[in-house]
Amino acid sequence: MNEKEIFKEISFNVVQGRFRSEDEGIEEGLEGRPGVKDLVQKGIEAGVSPKKIVVNALTQAMDSVGKKFESGEYLIPDMLASAECVGGAMDILKPLLSKDGVKTKGKFLIATVAGDLHDIGKNIVKIILKGEGYEVLDLGTDVPADKIVETARQQDVQFVGLSALLTTTMRSMEDVIQKFKAAGIRDRIKVLIGGAPTSQEFAAEIGADAYCSDAFKAVEYLKQVQPA
Amino acid sequence: MIIVGENINGTLPEVKHILLKQDRDRLLELAQSQAVAGATFIDVNVGTGIGSRQNELAAMQWAVGAIQAEMDIPICIDSADPLIIEKGLEIRNGGRALVNSVKADEKNITQIVRLAKRYDAQLVGLAMNAAGIPETERDRLTACRKIAVACRENGFSIENLYFDPLVIPISADARQGRVTLKTIAGIKSQFPDAKTIMGLSNVSYGLPGRSRLNAAFLHMAIYEGLDAVILNPLDEAVMSAVKTARAITGKDRHFRRYMRSFRYPAKEKTKNE
Numbered sequence: 001m002n003e004k005e006i007f008k009e010i011s012f013n014v015v016q017g018r019f020r021s022e023d024e025g026i027e028e029g030l031e032g033r034p035g036v037k038d039l040v041q042k043g044i045e046a047g048v049s050p051k052k053i054v055v056n057a058l059t060q061a062m063d064s065v066g067k068k069f070e071s072g073e074y075l076i077p078d079m080l081a082s083a084e085c086v087g088g089a090m091d092i093l094k095p096l097l098s099k100d101g102v103k104t105k106g107k108f109l110i111a112t113v114a115g116d117l118h119d120i121g122k123n124i125v126k127i128i129l130k131g132e133g134y135e136v137l138d139l140g141t142d143v144p145a146d147k148i149v150e151t152a153r154q155q156d157v158q159f160v161g162l163s164a165l166l167t168t169t170m171r172s173m174e175d176v177i178q179k180f181k182a183a184g185i186r187d188r189i190k191v192l193i194g195g196a197p198t199s200q201e202f203a204a205e206i207g208a209d210a211y212c213s214d215a216f217k218a219v220e221y222l223k224q225v226q227p228a
Numbered sequence: 229m230i231i232v233g234e235n236i237n238g239t240l241p242e243v244k245h246i247l248l249k250q251d252r253d254r255l256l257e258l259a260q261s262q263a264v265a266g267a268t269f270i271d272v273n274v275g276t277g278i279g280s281r282q283n284e285l286a287a288m289q290w291a292v293g294a295i296q297a298e299m300d301i302p303i304c305i306d307s308a309d310p311l312i313i314e315k316g317l318e319i320r321n322g323g324r325a326l327v328n329s330v331k332a333d334e335k336n337i338t339q340i341v342r343l344a345k346r347y348d349a350q351l352v353g354l355a356m357n358a359a360g361i362p363e364t365e366r367d368r369l370t371a372c373r374k375i376a377v378a379c380r381e382n383g384f385s386i387e388n389l390y391f392d393p394l395v396i397p398i399s400a401d402a403r404q405g406r407v408t409l410k411t412i413a414g415i416k417s418q419f420p421d422a423k424t425i426m427g428l429s430n431v432s433y434g435l436p437g438r439s440r441l442n443a444a445f446l447h448m449a450i451y452e453g454l455d456a457v458i459l460n461p462l463d464e465a466v467m468s469a470v471k472t473a474r475a476i477t478g479k480d481r482h483f484r485r486y487m488r489s490f491r492y493p494a495k496e497k498t499k500n501e
Contacts (some may be wrong), residue, residue, distance in 0.1 A: 015480055022480070024481065024484040024485075026481070026484070026487070028488065075487070075491075077483040077487065078480045078482070078487070080482070081482040209231070
């Protein structure tokens with residue numbers, strides 16, 4: 001397999017959501033064929049640059065998954081299977097990338113805000129962003145504003161994603177943003193918000209940088225503010 | 229999940245006719261339609277109730293041979309008679325096979341376990357003894373224990389053993405649905421390495437809306453840990469129940485099987501028609 005074929009196979013299997021060789025794909029009968037894990041390892045052994053694997057295979061495949069999700073062709077489990085592949089591939093590649101002097105795309109802190117225990121959406125965003133090459137710090141659910149601000153400062157985080165599923169808890173997002181201001185770090189942080197009751201208008205009202213209706217909207221926004 | 233297609237059964241008038249006439253085309257049609265519908269094993273039961281043991285031996289040989297000459301699918305050899313079981317095992321191709329079945333009966337338990345071992349087949353062990361099907365889950369588990377002991381004594385790995393908790397029509401005794409389910413749970417906790425299998429459709433015998441009852445019962449049994457099922461794969465309701473139950477109990481990673489069947493509603497509809 002040459003470099004191009006390896007990229008093609010990795011992309012195909014990310015889109016099929018197959019990490020290990022025993023995994024089933026979207027299509028029938030792929031069990032037993034090499035999965036993303038095997039192919040990435042094969043690529044590394046063959047001397048393919050880890051950075052190229054990320055850019056030419058993983059990122060492109062995830063773009064295509066995002067489009068399929070957007071169009072309704074892919075549903076949540078399909079997207080998660082693909083994201084799992086990319087996340088797993090990144091775990092293999094990360095040590096090599098840092099050896100090559102390639103940095104991650106940045107630190108992304110993610111949390112469900114105070115009073116709210118919903119985390120399905122947050123976890124999806126986390127997996128997708130990890131797959132995109134961000135270093136994701138997940139603070140969990142019901143996270144007090146102070147803890148978010150303190151962690152963001154200590155860890156020198158560039159991006160913060162806030163999630164809420166309740167109309168009663170979404171207000172806590174504003175609290176977090178105000179505390180970023182009070183701490184004097186609002187300018188160096190991009191705040192992304194999401195969750196069922198939130199909206200573009202709400203984001204504008206509380207002074208968030210972006211409203212994301214799903215994980216891929218977050219990726220889209222991050223690409224705008226941080227071109228590859 | 230193993231789906232054993234039950235439609236080749238000599239007690240059904242149509243199948244009886246096929247076996248008596250050795251109608252190869254119609255036998256293959258029965259096997260193929262089940263495989264297409266999702267069966268992973270084809271059950272072959274040649275007990276027509278008429279003719280001699282010699283006739284049955286010949287019928288088993290003919291049916292298994294005819295199916296495996298055309299299709300690459302494992303056979304579930306359905307007989308309580310060691311001689312007929314051996315005939316089926318002998319004629320089968322080298323692949324996987326399931327012997328259905330043995331019970332906790334001194335008379336031929338050792339013989340059947342040894343046959344399964346010798347021919348490297350898997351084995352269904354019925355949760356019953358020589359006296360019949362026990363009414364309580366406790367007594368059914370006692371029968372299972374006897375079978376497990378016989379397997380151990382004869383070097384047959386319990387991982388290749390499928391316990392059948394036994395399904396009795398609920399129309400005659402409404403408590404029996406629960407007994408079967410509790411027996412599955414008991415097998416799973418007492419013999420964690422063994423598998424479970426059951427014939428589904430008996431549960432609804434004598435009642436209307438059978439396929440609904442079968443589907444509901446299958447959901448509950450899969451929840452309790454059922455690993456394999458003997459059913460009519462041409463029944464869409466029960467085949468759907470396999471997928472929905474496995475999706476709900478987390479046994480269908482990334483919902484692959486479920487999605488393949490139900491992703492496109494329009495497609496699903498045309499498939500049902």
